[in-house]
Amino acid sequence: MADDAVLRRSLVCLAAIMLLIGLYTHSFKKMMATYLFGMFAIAGVVLPDWEFFDRPVSQWTSPLSVPKMVPHSPPTPTRFRFYPIRTIIYTIIYGYALYKWWMYISST
Template identity: 55%
Template sequence: MANDAAFRSCLVWLAVIVAVVGLCTQSLRKMMATYLLGMFAVAGVLLPDWEFFDRHVSRWSSPVSFHDMRQQQPHSASAQRVPTTPPPTRSRMYPVRVMVYTAVYGIAFYKWWMFMSN
């Protein structure tokens, strides 16, 4: 993971949310459900190998090749001498990724909300 500070801050906020849920509901089961959903959400957003998923969807079933890695690096000779960091790939919006995330997290949050409201 490239940004450990973001991961740590998400875990701290998740702990705060779980504590608030515990204080409001007085239910260990609802605290655990909130914790599991939060860990699922944090892991799904922050931990995937984005270099793998930043390829065309049809290539997701094959390993990352040298050609794929080479496309992400600068091509000019002067740019290769100066070490640069690649642009953040997390900000790219791909329709298939957005649809999958919306469907999975929408269902998960709906189930969580129905459990919490009972």
């Protein structure tokens, strides 16, 4: 349920950014480029199966085993584990995409 709220909030922020870009540049193409960039960015961060990807990168090719849980025990929160290689990969990909988007938006 909390993931739905994050997705909704992200989409509302994307709509506001699209409106600002559209008003600033007066270009429908640049507004649509902002939409596509924003949707890919949101999909890459909010929508993945974090139980699968919240492991070291070397284990991404192996299947995910489901641990046996004792009834009435709350699952441990594992959403925000820090893995340096994953952080570097995300930084490179999103940094390059943000750079290309900004170059396109700021061009005349």
